[in-house]
Amino acid sequence: MSDSPLRRLYVEHAPRAPEGRFSLDALAGGKGPLELDIGFGRGQSLLERAEAAPGSRIIGIEVRTKWAYRVQQRLTANGVSNVQVLCGDAREILKRAGPEGIVEKVSLHFPDPWWKKRHHKRRVVGEPLLVELRRLMRPGGELLIQTDVEDRADLYLAELRAIEGFTLAGDGGFVDENPFSARSNRERRALEDGLPVWRILAIRNAG
């Protein structure tokens, strides 16, 4: 089956990370705190964060070419200059990224839409990603993971406890509000639908 022209457009033009080892600092250019938004989907959190933190340099990573392409187009159309989109699997991209201790904040808004057991391998929040985040985050840096699924929240907490290197903030790891003043599409929908949202905030330890 051949790809549709639209799909080809997304695949060919979605912005990609450099090949091999690369520097997030050089990629983002300029100065200012460096932030990651992993799995930004339709991209509302990127737009809101760019506005809330104009001095920050934000790198969004999204595996779906359609959203990486379309969100980059939307950011350009809106004149947003402090966000850079990368298309690909965050686990693979961040393994190649440096330097250590450069990242101040990480957002994972409602990651992991997969429920079937055979799809567990696809889950982005797990040891491989958390190990890279631990390496890339500066001491005192903040990692926010939000979900509307209680079991997932428990799983993410267990994974954070297991890898060490992070201190859980708030009440047993949960905070009441999104501390980054940027809501994702999914968070907006959950709030509109009156669904509970579990928000985990973890602080990167020193050393």
Ligand SMILES: C[S@@+](CC[C@H](N)C(=O)[O-])C[C@H]1O[C@@H](n2cnc3c(N)ncnc32)[C@H](O)[C@@H]1O
């Ligand atoms: C349920 S959606 C949430 C989208 C958005 N963060 C929100 O809250 O509206 C999960 C998103 O994570 C992306 N994603 C899943 N695994 C990923 C990975 N390994 N690397 C990058 N993005 C990933 C999916 O393509 C999808 O856009």
